[in-house]
Amino acid sequence: MSSNDSLNTLSTLEVNGKTFHYHSLPKAAEQLKSIGDVSKLPTSMKVLLENLLRNEDGSTVSKEDIEAIGHWLKERKSDREIQYRPARVLMQDFTGVPAVVDLAAMRDAVAKAGQDPNQIxxxxxxxxxxxxSVMVDxxxxxxxxxxxxxxxxxRNxxxxxxxRWGQNAFENFRVVPPGTGICHQVNLEYLAKVAWTKEQDGKTYVMPDTLVGTDSHTTMINGLGVLGWGVGGIEAEAAMLGQPVSMLIPEVIGFRMTGKLPEGVTATDLVLTVTQMLRKHGVVGKFVEFYGPGLDNLPLADRATIGNMAPEYGATCGFFPVDQETLRYLELSGRDQDTIDLVEAYAKAQGMWRETGNEPVxxxxLELDLSxxxxxxxxxxxxxxxxxxxxxGAAFDLVLESSGQGAEKEKSVPVKGKDYSLSHGDVVIAAITSCTNTSNPSVLMAxxxxxxxxxxxxxNRKPWVKSSLAPGSKVVTDYLAKAxxxxxxxxxxxxxxxxxxxxCIGNSGPLPDEITDAIREGNLTVSSVLSGNRNFEGRIHQDVKANWLASPPLVVAYALAGTTRIDLSKDPLGDDQNGNPVYLKDxxxxxxxxxEAVQFVDGDMFRREYGEVFKGDDEWRSIPIGEGKTYNWSDDSTYVKNPPYFIGIDKPLAGLGDVNDARVLAVFGDTITTDHISPAGxxxxxxxxxxxxQENGVAVKDFNSYGSRRGNHEVxxxxxxxxxxxxxxxxDGVEGGYTRHVPSGKEMSxxxxxxxxxxxxxxxxVLAGKEYGTGSSRDWAAKGTTLLGVKxxxxxxxxxxHRSNLVGMGVLPLQFMDGxxxxxxxxxxxxxxxxxxxNDNLKPGQMLKxxxxxxxxxxxxxxxxxxxxxxxxxxxYRSGGILHYVLRQMLK
Incomplete structure (x- = not known):
């Protein structure tokens, strides 16, 4: 907790006979009133202010950082960088494996230095x-x-x-086994506490539950009043090891809601509307906070749906403050009464409780009438x-026009061995999937x-449709069965x-061979309809060019129709038993x-399914693991390798020195993204x-993906x-990962x-233009760069x-002068x-020649x-990177 507390904000709160210590925002408001009325701050900014008050130490967090939040009220923006410390970290397996690999490698390095690896x-x-990792095979x-x-x-x-070894070996580290649910839904339904507590020096401290996650849709938890967003693996590892996350004090865009959703309209329809509005407004790198009387009519699952898609509208987060609906959901999802009472008491004591009519600056x-x-x-x-x-239907026809296929709209290709043909616009994948909607009982019951x-x-569904249901938690199948x-x-x-x-992430699995053959033979533009959040080109399936996001009930409807070249408001889905047309409205x-169906959802389902959430099934528990403090790396593994980052970490640190006679590995133009740099797909x-x-005996059919092999630096x-x-x-004119080895003049990878x-x-x-490193997949964009020898x-x-990640991996980011x-x-x-x-006198922002x-x-x-x-x-940077810095501090 704050070692300085220059504003004297430490206070106590009594809840159900227990005393909690906390840093009071009303007390801070008293001290800062000459700067601005911080009670008028958006709630998400109050969370940042509390974080700074609690972590004030005079070095990473200063009194000036705290005052900068007050100054924000005048300009409603700030260019000040602050050091933020989230309470916890959430990971999924693609991005989590390399982080655990790094922790295991750090343990090896500590053991080689003759110290106890359990320090890590x-x-x-x-x-x-x-x-x-599950695919729809x-x-x-x-x-x-x-x-x-x-x-x-x-496969995995x-x-x-x-x-499994990591689950046993590390403290403060829990693994939810496969076949349980999607990380964001498990977070919403079970992991999140809303008010986080910590024991220190014999006292219990309470604070806002905050997190960073290694998946961009970590933002879903903002629907529950928990501030969280996605970061690259390097920032997540730094946060795990007690290092702060550097961030600019954000602009906060308010999104006011009024009214209520009309009959027949779903949360998915709402989030697609919100996404369109916010993308048009421009909220990249900003917080979005929802407010207004319309929130009184918005169930928590709908809020989580909107929070989930913050990456799609471009914001850092889409935040909903704590209110009565938050408490209702905590009770529904089986949280204990003491937790719920603490959330209410703490939010009200801190001025973080949402009251209709009390609107921040x-x-x-923007404003939206839900009706x-x-x-x-x-x-x-x-x-x-x-x-x-x-x-x-008209939108699909435009897709055909733009791809030069407008003249062949009625083209159809017979499917071998079947009594039907395939045409442009046919739905070949209908998937109720992804974290966005499968946490939401109303759309799943629909x-x-x-x-x-x-x-x-x-x-019935059309025979060419590959249909699937992949819920975000076992609670979903419980309530669908009960209803x-x-x-x-x-x-x-x-x-x-x-x-x-x-x-949603491309784990759609193969289409039946005869469907694939027909698509390729006719060069058909076919569709997928999925209840997901991402539909980028080539992401869902390599043979499916048009991908449409929709609510779960619409996914079912388009599976029945079998085509997206249709207007479901007036065209029939098919015929009933008597040959009469059946419409969507029917x-x-x-x-x-x-x-009425949603009433089947109850707290017992959540308590039962999450009672032994970390245990896993018999197959998970039967996986053999070593008991050692350090991992027994296998030379034969092509999935998990000990990376060479920490060689020589036990030797004294060499001083900084100039880079002499370096060669250029590549010259890039503007907007090279981390998806260009980092391996994916x-x-x-x-x-x-x-x-x-192949040299290591892996058959092409067993390659799996770059994502699944992120624990192997060689790949x-x-x-x-x-x-x-x-x-x-x-x-000249060459696409792909090639360069010229200058001394020999040879072109090679x-x-x-x-x-x-x-x-x-x-x-x-490496030389590059503007906006180098935009995008996601950030950790390997920096790790791969350093392993290739780029200084x-x-x-x-x-x-x-990405700039901070390069520093975090010991690579020096240098910027050309303007123009x-x-x-x-x-x-x-x-x-x-x-x-x-x-040299050793290097300063932040210094000019170099x-x-x-x-x-x-x-x-x-x-x-x-x-x-x-x-x-x-x-x-x-002096230490060779952020993990090296942490390791050297420990070895001291």
Whole structure:
């Protein structure tokens, strides 16, 4: 807790006979009233203010940082960077495995230095939920769930063995086994406390529950009044190890809601409307906070749906303050009464309780009357491109026009061995999936009701549709069964396929061969309809070009219709037993029917399903694991390898020195994203990573994905800068991860060139344009860069988090002066680059000199700005990176 408490805010709160200590915002408001009325701050900003009050230490958090929140009220924005410490960290398995690999490698390093490896443990609470590895291999059969779990366990055995060891070896680290649910829903239904408590010096402290997560949809928890957002793996590891997260004091955009949703309109329709509005307004890097009387009519599951899609509308978070509805949900989801009472008492004591009519000040605001929302989808490739349901057919025709297929709208291809043909716009995937909607009982009960009414009318899904149900938790299947809807969903082919993130992240599994053949033979533009949050090009399935986000009941409806070239407001879905047309309105449930079904959800379901949430099934518990404090790395593993980051960590730290005669690994233009830099998606057989796997006895069919192999640096470094769309300006007109090895003049993969330079003991630099490092998948974008031997990246500007990640991995980010860049200095990539002025007196933001010796013997000299921005970052860089810094502190 605060070692300074310069505003004297420490207070006590009595709840149910227990005393809690906390840092009081009303007391801070008294002290800061000359600066501004902090009681008028948005609630999300109050959470940041409390965090600074509690962590004030005079170095990472100063009194000036606290006062800067007060000054925010005048400008409604700030350019001040603060150090924020979340209470806990949430991970999913794709991004969690490399973090646990790093912890295990740190334990090895400590043991080699002759000290106790048990020193290495997360200092913040960490929960890792295995939810990203199940694929829809089997579907539309009662055996689908069992079979998919069996295949998942086989495919990922090495990773799961490693995580099982971590579950036993580390303190403050819990693993939710596969087949349990999606991390965001498990967080909402069980892990989150809203008011977090901590024991220290014999006292119990209470504070807002806050977190960062290694998945962008961590924002879902903001629906419960818990401030959280997604970060890269390096920031998450730093937070785990007690290091603060650097962030700018954000702008906060208010989103005022009035009225209530009309009959027949779902939470999904609302979130697609909100996403479209906020994308248009522009909220990238900002907080969004929802307020207004409309919140009185918004159930918590609907709030969580809106919070979930913050990455799609571009905000850091979409926050809902704590109110009576929060308490109702905590009770419904089986939280104990003491927790609920503490949440209410603490929120009210801190002025964080939402009262209708009491509205804070914002940087800017928007307004939506909920009664104006209509049934909607979004697509074909961006979540913000909302389409009203009646306009979907016309929107699909535009897709055909833009792809040059407008003249062949009626084209159809017979499907081999079947009595039907496939046409443009046909729905080949209908998936009730993803964290966004499968936490929401109202839309899932609506899907069950649509299925029941469809079966009663004699309708069925079209035979070319691959249908699946992948809920976010086991509670969902409990309440669907209790309401009597499971049998109807099963009859339509929406059998349970797994509990996890499936179709939405591209784990849709293969289409039947005959469907794939027809699509490819006719070059057909076919559709998927999914209740997810992401529909980017190529993400859902490589053969499906148009992907539409929709509510679960609409997913069922489009599976019945079999096509997206339809207006469901007036075109029939099919015929009933008597040959009469059946329309969507005939099977669409009323709000009262949905509300009646939602009554089947009760707290006992949550208590039962989460009673032994960390235990796992027999198969999980039977995975053999070593009992050692350090991990027994297998030389044969192609999934989990001991990374070379910490070699020499037990030796004294060398001083900082200039970079001399470096070669340029690549020259990039503007807006190179971390998705360009970091390996993602499928592994090509002829790529460096593919060749490595084959050399190590892995068949192409068993490659799995880069995501599943993020615990193996050998795979990941070979995939760094290997994106098929990346363009290195050292090569004319060549796309993909290639470069020229300058001394020999040979063209080769970036990985091969980097290894050749390492053999020649030549340091490397990367040159780039504006906005270097935008995007997600951030941890390996920095880790891969350092493993290839890159000492510095010189760019016109950096995305904030990637810049800090480069520093966190010991790579120096340098910025060209305004108006300068690669072209202005006549750089081509064949120069020898020296960076002068890097020494033990280096300061944040210092100017450094670059000398570029050109092939013709001339030299270009220019200044660049060192983008190590804070004293903390400088300490990380001196140590070789953030993990090295933490490790050296421990070894002291």
């Amino acid at each position: 443990n997360p200092l913040s609470a960490v929960d890792l939920v295995i939810d990203h 089997k579907f539309a059969t009662p055996e689908a769930f069992k079979e998919n779990v069996r295949i998942e366990m086989e 055995f090495e990773r799961y063995q490693f995580l 914002f940087t800017d605001s 104006t929302v209509e049934a909607s989808l979004a697509g074909p490739k961006r979540p913000q491109d909302r389409v009203g349901m009646p306009q979907l 899907a069950g009701l649509v299925a029941k009414k469809a079966i009663e009318k004699g309708l 009597g809807f499971t049998q109807y969903l099963d009859k339509l082919g929406f059998n349970l396929v797994g509990y996890g993130c499936t179709t 099977i669409w449930p009323s709000s009262s029917e949905i509300a 499928s592994i090509k057989p002829d790529s460096p990573a593919g060749k490595y796997l 990941m470094m070979r995939g760094t800068f290997a994106n098929i769309r990346i363009k290195n300006q050292m090569l 970036i990985y091969d060139a980097a290894m050749l330079y390492q053999k020649e003991q030549t340091p490397l630099v 510095a990246v010189i760019a016109e500007s950096f995305e904030r988090i 300068e860049g690669v072209q202005a200095h006549g750089l081509k990539g064949d120069e020898q680059i020296s960076i002068v002025g890097i 670059v000398q570029a010796k050109k092939a013709d013997g001339s030299t270009a000299e220019f200044e660049v700005k060192c983008r190590i921005d804070t004293g903390n970052e400088l300490e990380y």
